[in-house]
Amino acid sequence: GENVEQHPSTLSVQEGDSAVIKCTYSDSASNYFPWYKQELGKGPQLIIDIRSNVGEKKDQRIAVTLNKTAKHFSLHITETQPEDSAVYFCAATPTSGTYKYIFGTGTRLKVLA
Amino acid sequence: DADVTQTPRNRITKTGKRIMLECSQTKGHDRMYWYRQDPGLGLRLIYYSFDVKDINKGEISDGYSVSRQAQAKFSLSLESAIPNQTALYFCATGHGGATYNEQFFGPGTRLTVL
Numbered sequence: 001g002e003n004v005e006q007h008p009s010t011l012s013v014q015e016g017d018s019a020v021i022k023c024t025y026s027d028s029a030s031n032y033f034p035w036y037k038q039e040l041g042k043g044p045q046l047i048i049d050i051r052s053n054v055g056e057k058k059d060q061r062i063a064v065t066l067n068k069t070a071k072h073f074s075l076h077i078t079e080t081q082p083e084d085s086a087v088y089f090c091a092a093t094p095t096s097g098t099y100k101y102i103f104g105t106g107t108r109l110k111v112l113a
Numbered sequence: 114d115a116d117v118t119q120t121p122r123n124r125i126t127k128t129g130k131r132i133m134l135e136c137s138q139t140k141g142h143d144r145m146y147w148y149r150q151d152p153g154l155g156l157r158l159i160y161y162s163f164d165v166k167d168i169n170k171g172e173i174s175d176g177y178s179v180s181r182q183a184q185a186k187f188s189l190s191l192e193s194a195i196p197n198q199t200a201l202y203f204c205a206t207g208h209g210g211a212t213y214n215e216q217f218f219g220p221g222t223r224l225t226v227l
Contacts (some may be wrong), residue, residue, distance in 0.1 A: 009153070034215065043117075043203050043218030044156070089155060099144060099163075099207060099214040100171070105155040 002027040002094035006104025013080050014112050021107045023090035024072040030092040033073045034101070035064060038087045047088075048075070080111045116140045117219035119204050125225045132191040134222050136204030144207035145187040146216065147171075147179060149200045156203065162187055194226040 003026040013019045025033075031052040036044035050057045050064045050073065057064050061080075066073040077084055087108050091101040117138045126132055136145065147159040158171030160179040168179060176198060178190045191198055201223050205216040 006155070032214075036218075041220070043205075043220050045218065046215050049215070093214075100158060100161065101156075101216065102158075103156040105153060 002030065002092060002102040004090060004092050004102050004104045006090050006107060008107060009105065010108045010110070012110045012112060015080060015082060017080055019075075019077045019080055019084070019109055019111075021075045021088055021090070021109070022072060023074070023092075023104050024070075025092040025102075026071070027092070027094045028068075028071060030071075030094055032093040033064070033066060034091050035062075035075050036089045036091065036103075038089065038106075040086075044089055077109075080109075082111050082113050085109055085111045117204060117206055117217055119202075119219040119222050121222060122220065123223045125227065126194055127227050128195055130194050130226075132194050132224065134189045134202055134204075134224070136187045136189070136219060138185050138204075138206045138217075138219075140206050140208075140217060141184075142206035142208050142217070143184060144214065145181065146205040146207070147177075147187065147189045148203045148205065148218075149173065150203060150221075151200050159189065159202075191224075191226075194224075196226045199224060199226045 006023045034049035037047045038044040050066050061078050063076045087106045089106050090104040120135045146161040148156040162181045180188050203221050204219040207214040207216045
């Protein structure tokens with residue numbers, strides 16, 4: 001079945017620096033890759049997503065890149081701020097139309113002021 | 114997300130007890146999911162439902178059962194709770210008409226089994 005690996009498990013950056021979180025997936029048929037942010041005491045919330053027919057997508061300070069050949073995708077956060085501190089999860093949909101996610105194990109990002 | 118509510122938010126119970134976690138949504142979504150979150154393991158799918166009459170097992174369904182009482186309600190039961198079911202449980206919803214299905218998560222239920 002589909003497997004999604006996520007690295008690193010923890011990441012500390014200085015405020016204003018960039019943060020990069022990487023995920024790899026195993027099922028080459030995966031076609032949708034969302035990223036979720038989970039703040040303390042809350043449920044995960046979608047922050048950005050990318051489809052398999054797109055290589056890169058940006059939304060203000062966050063961007064996601066997808067390399068289908070290598071089967072990996074990454075989240076990039078620029079000019080980090082303290083409010084970016086949270087746990088981030090990547091996910092992949094193993095096959096089109098099933099609408100199930102396989103999540104990565106999460107990255108705890110700490111932005112140091 | 115206030116549109117997806119979970120009750121209770123916290124629960125402490127003893128081994129062998131029957132527990133029900135409830136999820137309600139006002140989003141009008143037809144798809145509903147139950148996940149379990151453990152430190153270092155991320156979110157794992159327990160059960161999911163695409164319709165009131167549709168129930169499907171996820172990755173880790175053993176020891177759990179679900180009921181879709183209505184489009185807006187999806188409950189998760191632990192028939193005989195055991196300590197390794199101590200975890201954070203999330204309900205999520207999704208719109209069936211969407212090609213790419215964003216899932217909306219509730220605030221979670223923290224369950225402790227002693």
